[in-house]
Amino acid sequence: MDQNVIEITGLKKRFDKSGFVLDLPRLAVREGYVTGFIGENGAGKTTTIKLVMDLLFPDEGEVRVFGREAHAFSEQIKRDLGYIGEQTGFLGQAKLRTLREMVKPFYPNWDDVVFRRYLDRFSLDPGKKFKDLSKGKQKQFALALALSHHPKLLLMDEPTANLDPLVRQELLDILADEIEQEGVSVFFSTHITSDLDKIADYILFLHGGKLLLEGEKDVLTDSHRIVKGRRELLTGEVERLLCGVEATEFGFRGLAGDPGAVHALLGDEALYEKPTVEDLFLGYTRRERGEAR
Numbered sequence: 001m002d003q004n005v006i007e008i009t010g011l012k013k014r015f016d017k018s019g020f021v022l023d024l025p026r027l028a029v030r031e032g033y034v035t036g037f038i039g040e041n042g043a044g045k046t047t048t049i050k051l052v053m054d055l056l057f058p059d060e061g062e063v064r065v066f067g068r069e070a071h072a073f074s075e076q077i078k079r080d081l082g083y084i085g086e087q088t089g090f091l092g093q094a095k096l097r098t099l100r101e102m103v104k105p106f107y108p109n110w111d112d113v114v115f116r117r118y119l120d121r122f123s124l125d126p127g128k129k130f131k132d133l134s135k136g137k138q139k140q141f142a143l144a145l146a147l148s149h150h151p152k153l154l155l156m157d158e159p160t161a162n163l164d165p166l167v168r169q170e171l172l173d174i175l176a177d178e179i180e181q182e183g184v185s186v187f188f189s190t191h192i193t194s195d196l197d198k199i200a201d202y203i204l205f206l207h208g209g210k211l212l213l214e215g216e217k218d219v220l221t222d223s224h225r226i227v228k229g230r231r232e233l234l235t236g237e238v239e240r241l242l243c244g245v246e247a248t249e250f251g252f253r254g255l256a257g258d259p260g261a262v263h264a265l266l267g268d269e270a271l272y273e274k275p276t277v278e279d280l281f282l283g284y285t286r287r288e289r290g291e292a293r
């Protein structure tokens with residue numbers, strides 16, 4: 001299982017109009033795991049996903065999916081890939097059953113039993129038009145289509161946006177089932193970091209077009225600590241060991257990448273808590289923006 005389903009090397013993608021540059025010397029998504037892709041608005045997540053989907057072409061470097069070059073093998077790759085984009089590109093006027101007819105021929109592994117099972121599970125009426133579904137129901141339909149051809153990789157751009165907490169939890173449960181039963185790999189971007197606390201094995205954190213932090217989620221959260229203490233403990237020396245420091249008259253809070261070094265200075269005078277993915281995200285983003293206090 002030590003394969004990478006996505007492997008990007010030496011990639012550069014520039015948008016002359018906006019001046020944005022995506023610069024990824026190396027990015028890998030491992031087979032059989034859930035990898036969460038986070039980053040602030042405009043960090044380049046959608047651009048990366050579009051490059052993997054061969055909807056954009058790199059200026060430099062290479063994108064490989066299932067070990068094959070993404071552009072040259074685009075058709076073969078897509079057969080094994082379930083994609084849910086930010087905007088579902090379905091023809092809104094079409095009924096769900098018509099959309100099934102349109103999509104099915106592209107996938108040799110199409111499975112009507114799975115498709116019907118998900119329509120039932122999501123209470124989706126095949127006679128309804130896509131445009132008449134709520135945004136959440138549209139996402140569920142997109143997921144039903146994506147899962148009905150037994151993909152090896154689910155590639156999703158903000159799949160849980162616009163979903164109420166119950167539907168979001170159901171989607172996460174479905175992903176967990178698919179991983180367990182079908183061994184599917186999952187790569188998805190999100191702003192809802194609590195979803196990553198729940199199901200991600202790996203985290204890729206993009207900032208300004210570059211990978212800022214990556215690794216196994218448990219290793220990242222175990223190796224960092226949120227440090228809290230009284231305001232007078234926040235000396236310059238302590239502050240240099242923290243990122244994303246928030247301080248008031250009375251106290252402070254900051255993320256430590258080397259908690260041992262902070263403990264050597266503050267000992268048990270401070271509190272040390274395991275961070276969430278959101279804590280990591282905020283700490284590193286603020287550090288990059290030079291926003292600390």
Ligand SMILES: Nc1ncnc2c1ncn2[C@@H]1O[C@H](COP(=O)(O)OP(=O)(O)OP(=O)(O)O)[C@@H](O)[C@H]1O
Nearest residue numbers: 015017018020039040041042043044045046047048
């Ligand atoms: N076709 C394009 N032409 C010019 N600039 C573009 C184009 N597509 C994206 N960009 C710019 O590239 C940057 C990255 O955009 P991208 O959509 O990949 O970010 P994102 O991380 O997905 O953001 P969000 O979380 O807001 O969806 C942004 O500054 C965006 O304006």
